[in-house]
Amino acid sequence: MDIPSKYEPGLAESKWYKYWMDNGFFKSMPDDREPYTIVIPPPNVTGVLHMGHMLNNTIQDVLVRRARMQGKNACWVPGTDHASIATEAKVVAKLKAEGIEKKDLTREEFLDHAWEWTNKHGGIILEQLKRLGASCDWDRTLFTMDEKRSESVIKVFVDLFNKGLIYRGIRMVNWDPEAMTAVSDEEVNYTDEKSKLYYVRYKIVGEDGYIMVATTRPETILGDTAVCANPDDERYKHLKGKKVIVPMANREVPFIFDSYVDPEFGTGCLKITPAHDINDYEIGMRHNLPSIDVFNEDGTISSSAGMFEGIDRFKAKELAEKELQRTGNLVKVEKYDNKIGRSERTNAVIEPRLSVQWFLKMKELSKPALDAVLDNEVHLHPSKFKNLYRHWMEDVHDWCISRQLYWGHQIPAWYYNNNEFVVAENISEALELAKKKSGNDALTQNDLRPDEDVLDTWFSSWLWPITSFDGINDPGNADIKYYYPTNVLITAPEILFFWVARMIIAGYEYRGQKPFNDVYLTGLVRDQMRRKMSKSLGNSPDPIELIEKYGADGVRVGMLLCSPAGNDLLFEDSLPEQGRNFANKIWNAFRLVKSWEADDKIKQPESSAIAVEWMNEVLKKSITDIDLTFSKFRISEALMIIYRLFWDEFSGWYLEIIKPEYQKPIDRVTYEATLSVFDKLMKLIHPFMPFITEEIWQLLIERKKGESLMMSRLPEAKNFNKNLIAGFVSIKETISAIRTVRKEKDLPNKQKLDLLILSDKDHIDAHFMPVISKLCNLTSIKFISEKQDGAASFMVGTTEYFIPLEGKLDVEAELLKIREELEYHKGFLVTVMKKLDNERFVSNAPANVLDLEKKKKSDAESKIRSLEERMKELTSL
RNA sequence: GGGUUGUUAGCUCAGUUGGUUUAGAGCAUUACCUUGACAGGGUAGGGGUCACUGGUUCGAUUCCAGUACAACCCA
Structure with a gap:
C-alpha cells in the first residue's frame, strides 16, 4: 500500500461525513x-x-x-x-x-x-x-x-399572564430620536465626552434665599417636579417641607429628601426630572411626583415643556443656558467629563424615555x-x-419581555375600548374574553387591536x-x-x-x-491583543478557511488545546497548526506501522515484549486519567493527556523500541499487539479528531461495510500496574542519561557501548534492561561492585552508572560536571537540614513528613559522598 | 459606583486538603542530530524569589487580611 507522507484532510472529511450521514449514525430515537x-x-x-x-x-x-x-x-x-x-x-x-x-x-x-x-x-x-x-x-x-x-411561546406567555406573573408597567427605555425607536442596552455604545456642568439656583418659596443645583441637562429643567437632597445632609435639613421655584418654568415644586442623592456630588442637591432619568423616575415613584415629558419622539421640545416648543433638544440646551443667564439663575458652568450613550445604528445621542412595557415577575x-x-x-x-x-x-x-420590533413572536394581547386588554392564544379566544370582560357582546374582531410589540428573543x-x-x-x-x-x-x-x-x-x-x-x-475567543474577535475589527479568521488550511481535526484540536473552561482563548494560527501537526504525527505513525511486514517465524524480542506490556499499562492509566478529567469537564486537559500519550509514549518510546531494523520484517506477536494498541488509540482520539481517526481505523485492518469507528466502543480500564509504569519512568531517566553521555562525549549513535552498574543484581529492577540495550545501542549491561576508572559516570536515583570510554574521557569536563552536581545536592541538603535542625519542626511535624525529610537527607548525603569519591579518583588520575 | 474572579516560565495554563527530592505541561526559544515513519521530525538544554506587603504556623506559592493591576457582570 502506498500511503502519502502528508495527511490530506479534505478528501477524508467529505468522504466520512457523507458515510456517517448515509448510515444514519447521528440519528437518535428513544430506546x-x-x-x-x-x-x-x-x-x-x-x-x-x-x-x-x-x-x-x-x-x-x-x-x-x-x-x-x-x-x-x-x-x-x-x-x-x-x-x-x-x-x-x-x-x-x-x-x-x-x-x-x-x-x-x-x-x-x-x-x-x-x-x-x-x-x-x-x-x-x-x-x-x-x-x-x-x-x-x-x-x-x-x-x-x-x-x-x-405556539409554545404563546402558550407560555398566556399561562404566565393567567398566573398573574406577567404585567404591564412603565420603564425607561433607550430612545433613538433619529430612528424613532427604542433600542436595547446592547445597541448603545457609551463614550466619554466632554460636556458642561451647570450650576443653577432655585428660589426658595417664602424665603429670600436660593438653593443651588448642579445639572448637565438644563433643557430638562422644564420637566422638573422636585428638588432633592440626602436626608443626612445637614446643609439642607432646614428645608424640610419647603417648596422651591423651578427657573424658566416658574413652577412651585416640593423640596424632598432621598438617600439616593450623593452629598458629595455637585452641590448635594439634585433636580428631579422623572420623565428623563431612570433614577429620577424611581425617586419620583417613591415620592409620588408627577412626570412631565418635555420631548417629542423626534427629540424636539414638546408642548408640555411650556417653552421652546418644536426646537431641537441640542438647540434648546443653548437657549436654556442663555435664558438662565438672562434671569440671573445660572451661577456658574464647569467642564465635566460625561459618559454619553449613542445609538449603534444612527450614532444619535440616546434619550432615556418612559414607555409602557410588558414584564415578567421573577x-x-x-x-x-x-x-x-x-x-x-x-x-x-x-x-x-x-x-x-x-x-x-x-x-x-423583573424581566422586561417586550421589544418594539416586528421580527419575533408578537405579544398575544388585544386592546379594545379605552386601552383595556385581554391576553389569549388567538384572536377568537381574545374576542370571547373581551366580550366577557367588557360585558359587551357586540364586540367584533375588528374592535380588537393587537399589541404591536414582540417578545424578547430570550x-x-x-x-x-x-x-x-x-x-x-x-x-x-x-x-x-x-x-x-x-x-x-x-x-x-x-x-x-x-x-x-x-x-x-x-x-x-x-x-x-x-x-x-x-x-x-x-471562554471568549480573543486575538493576540486580547481583543474580542468581531467582524467590525476584522480580526476574526474565517473558520471555513481555517478548516481548509489546517483540516477540521486540526482546527478542533487547536480550539481545544488552549481553552480551559471559563478562560478566554487567545487565538492565533499557531493553534490549528499545532492541531494539524498532531494529525500528521498520527498519520506518520500509521504509515510506519503499515509499512511493516509481519513474519510468523520471527521470535518476539524481549524488548518488544516488555514494550507491549508497558504500553498496555500506560494505555490503561491514560484511560483512567481521561475518564477523570472528563468527569470534571476538563476537556483541554483530557486532550493533552491523549496528545502526550500518542506523541511521547506511543510514538517516542513504544514505536522506537519495537521498530525492526530498516526493511526487515517484524514478529507477528508484536505486530498484532501494535495494531490493537493503535485501534485503542484511534478510539480515544476519535471524539477530538473524528475524521483522521476514522480514515486510519478503516485502513488499519479490513472492515465490514457499514462499520464505523464512531459507533465502536471506547476502551475501558479499571486497574493498571503502577509499579511497571513507575519503573519505566526511571528507565527513561537512565536512557536519557546515556544519551547525554553520548552527546557530551561526541559518540556517534552507531557506535556500540557498554553499561556498567555499580550495584548487585538483586538491588535493581532489571526488568527493562533489554529496552535500555536496544534504545541505547549497547553491547552489554554488567553489574560491578567497584567504581570504574576511565569511564563516564552518572547517577539515577542513588545508583551509579559507568560507560567505559577507552581513553576518551575528558577529566576536566567530567570534574566540572561533578562539581555542578555536587553544588546542587549540597544546596538541596541545606534546605532539608534547615528543617531538620529546627527543633520545633522535628517535634511538631507529622511522622511521615519527618521520615520523608530524613530520607531526603540520607539520599542527598549518599549522593554527595559518592560524587566526592568520584572526584577524588578523577583528580588522582 | 457596587459585585465577582483572577495575578505561577516569553505566551497560554495546570497544581497546592500547608511539607511529596529546592514548582509542572504545551507552545515558543537555544544547541546539536538527521538520506530508512514524520525538518510539520529527534535529542539535550535554558528559562519562575508562584503580583506586592503584612498576619497565622515548626513550615506559606498554597490559608487570612490589606495594596496594586487586570478581566467580567450589574448600575
Missing part, C-alpha cells in the same frame, strides 16, 4: 439505552460561523461522540434562533440599501422581507457546522420561530433555579460562576430544552420523557443570566425539573 442529550445553543439564523461557534460546537461534538462511544443513546439537537434585534437590523439595513425605509412598510410587508431573508440565509451556519464534523441529529433541526416553537419564579445551583442540582463549570449566579439571582429584577430561548422535544405543546410525549432533562449545556459565560438562568427557571416551572445537569461555560 432502552441511557440517553445523552445536548441541545445546541441556537446560533442566529442568518449568522455565519465565527470562532466562538467553533469552540462551542467542537466541545459539544467531543462530548456527544464520546457518550455515543460509551454506548449511550446520544442525541444532539441542532437549531437556529430568530434573534429578533440582530436579524431585524440586518433586514432594515438591506432594505435601506435598496432605498426602502422600514417606516414606509406595513408590519406584514416588512415581515415578508424578513422571512425572505431568513429563508435565503437561514441554515448556512448549520451547513458550516457539518464541515466541523458536528454529529447533530439533523432530522431534528429546529427554529425558534417555527410553528411548534411559536422573584418567586426564580427561587427553585437559585436553589438548584446552590444545592449542586445543576453544576456550573468552572464553579467560580456559582457565586456570580447566586449574586445575580438573589437580586433578580423569551423563546429560555424554553429551548423543553421545546426542542415539544414539551410545552405535548408534555407527555415520548421524546420529552426520554431526553429531558438534558445532560449538559455548553455556552458562553456572558449569557449566564440572559439565557442559562432563565432556562433553569423555565425548566422548573414547566417540567418541575432542571433542564440540564451540567453547564460548561467556555
Whole structure:
C-alpha cells in the first residue's frame, strides 16, 4: 500500500461525513439505552460561523461522540434562533440599501422581507457546522420561530399572564430620536465626552434665599417636579417641607429628601426630572411626583415643556443656558467629563424615555433555579460562576419581555375600548374574553387591536430544552420523557443570566425539573491583543478557511488545546497548526506501522515484549486519567493527556523500541499487539479528531461495510500496574542519561557501548534492561561492585552508572560536571537540614513528613559522598 | 459606583486538603542530530524569589487580611 507522507484532510472529511450521514449514525430515537442529550445553543439564523461557534460546537461534538462511544443513546439537537434585534437590523439595513425605509412598510410587508431573508440565509451556519464534523441529529433541526416553537411561546406567555406573573408597567427605555425607536442596552455604545456642568439656583418659596443645583441637562429643567437632597445632609435639613421655584418654568415644586442623592456630588442637591432619568423616575415613584415629558419622539421640545416648543433638544440646551443667564439663575458652568450613550445604528445621542412595557415577575419564579445551583442540582463549570449566579439571582429584577420590533413572536394581547386588554392564544379566544370582560357582546374582531410589540428573543430561548422535544405543546410525549432533562449545556459565560438562568427557571416551572445537569461555560475567543474577535475589527479568521488550511481535526484540536473552561482563548494560527501537526504525527505513525511486514517465524524480542506490556499499562492509566478529567469537564486537559500519550509514549518510546531494523520484517506477536494498541488509540482520539481517526481505523485492518469507528466502543480500564509504569519512568531517566553521555562525549549513535552498574543484581529492577540495550545501542549491561576508572559516570536515583570510554574521557569536563552536581545536592541538603535542625519542626511535624525529610537527607548525603569519591579518583588520575 | 474572579516560565495554563527530592505541561526559544515513519521530525538544554506587603504556623506559592493591576457582570 502506498500511503502519502502528508495527511490530506479534505478528501477524508467529505468522504466520512457523507458515510456517517448515509448510515444514519447521528440519528437518535428513544430506546432502552441511557440517553445523552445536548441541545445546541441556537446560533442566529442568518449568522455565519465565527470562532466562538467553533469552540462551542467542537466541545459539544467531543462530548456527544464520546457518550455515543460509551454506548449511550446520544442525541444532539441542532437549531437556529430568530434573534429578533440582530436579524431585524440586518433586514432594515438591506432594505435601506435598496432605498426602502422600514417606516414606509406595513408590519406584514416588512415581515415578508424578513422571512425572505431568513429563508435565503437561514441554515448556512448549520451547513458550516457539518464541515466541523458536528454529529447533530439533523432530522431534528429546529427554529425558534417555527410553528411548534411559536405556539409554545404563546402558550407560555398566556399561562404566565393567567398566573398573574406577567404585567404591564412603565420603564425607561433607550430612545433613538433619529430612528424613532427604542433600542436595547446592547445597541448603545457609551463614550466619554466632554460636556458642561451647570450650576443653577432655585428660589426658595417664602424665603429670600436660593438653593443651588448642579445639572448637565438644563433643557430638562422644564420637566422638573422636585428638588432633592440626602436626608443626612445637614446643609439642607432646614428645608424640610419647603417648596422651591423651578427657573424658566416658574413652577412651585416640593423640596424632598432621598438617600439616593450623593452629598458629595455637585452641590448635594439634585433636580428631579422623572420623565428623563431612570433614577429620577424611581425617586419620583417613591415620592409620588408627577412626570412631565418635555420631548417629542423626534427629540424636539414638546408642548408640555411650556417653552421652546418644536426646537431641537441640542438647540434648546443653548437657549436654556442663555435664558438662565438672562434671569440671573445660572451661577456658574464647569467642564465635566460625561459618559454619553449613542445609538449603534444612527450614532444619535440616546434619550432615556418612559414607555409602557410588558414584564415578567421573577422573584418567586426564580427561587427553585437559585436553589438548584446552590444545592449542586445543576453544576456550573468552572464553579467560580456559582457565586456570580447566586449574586445575580438573589437580586433578580423583573424581566422586561417586550421589544418594539416586528421580527419575533408578537405579544398575544388585544386592546379594545379605552386601552383595556385581554391576553389569549388567538384572536377568537381574545374576542370571547373581551366580550366577557367588557360585558359587551357586540364586540367584533375588528374592535380588537393587537399589541404591536414582540417578545424578547430570550423569551423563546429560555424554553429551548423543553421545546426542542415539544414539551410545552405535548408534555407527555415520548421524546420529552426520554431526553429531558438534558445532560449538559455548553455556552458562553456572558449569557449566564440572559439565557442559562432563565432556562433553569423555565425548566422548573414547566417540567418541575432542571433542564440540564451540567453547564460548561467556555471562554471568549480573543486575538493576540486580547481583543474580542468581531467582524467590525476584522480580526476574526474565517473558520471555513481555517478548516481548509489546517483540516477540521486540526482546527478542533487547536480550539481545544488552549481553552480551559471559563478562560478566554487567545487565538492565533499557531493553534490549528499545532492541531494539524498532531494529525500528521498520527498519520506518520500509521504509515510506519503499515509499512511493516509481519513474519510468523520471527521470535518476539524481549524488548518488544516488555514494550507491549508497558504500553498496555500506560494505555490503561491514560484511560483512567481521561475518564477523570472528563468527569470534571476538563476537556483541554483530557486532550493533552491523549496528545502526550500518542506523541511521547506511543510514538517516542513504544514505536522506537519495537521498530525492526530498516526493511526487515517484524514478529507477528508484536505486530498484532501494535495494531490493537493503535485501534485503542484511534478510539480515544476519535471524539477530538473524528475524521483522521476514522480514515486510519478503516485502513488499519479490513472492515465490514457499514462499520464505523464512531459507533465502536471506547476502551475501558479499571486497574493498571503502577509499579511497571513507575519503573519505566526511571528507565527513561537512565536512557536519557546515556544519551547525554553520548552527546557530551561526541559518540556517534552507531557506535556500540557498554553499561556498567555499580550495584548487585538483586538491588535493581532489571526488568527493562533489554529496552535500555536496544534504545541505547549497547553491547552489554554488567553489574560491578567497584567504581570504574576511565569511564563516564552518572547517577539515577542513588545508583551509579559507568560507560567505559577507552581513553576518551575528558577529566576536566567530567570534574566540572561533578562539581555542578555536587553544588546542587549540597544546596538541596541545606534546605532539608534547615528543617531538620529546627527543633520545633522535628517535634511538631507529622511522622511521615519527618521520615520523608530524613530520607531526603540520607539520599542527598549518599549522593554527595559518592560524587566526592568520584572526584577524588578523577583528580588522582 | 457596587459585585465577582483572577495575578505561577516569553505566551497560554495546570497544581497546592500547608511539607511529596529546592514548582509542572504545551507552545515558543537555544544547541546539536538527521538520506530508512514524520525538518510539520529527534535529542539535550535554558528559562519562575508562584503580583506586592503584612498576619497565622515548626513550615506559606498554597490559608487570612490589606495594596496594586487586570478581566467580567450589574448600575
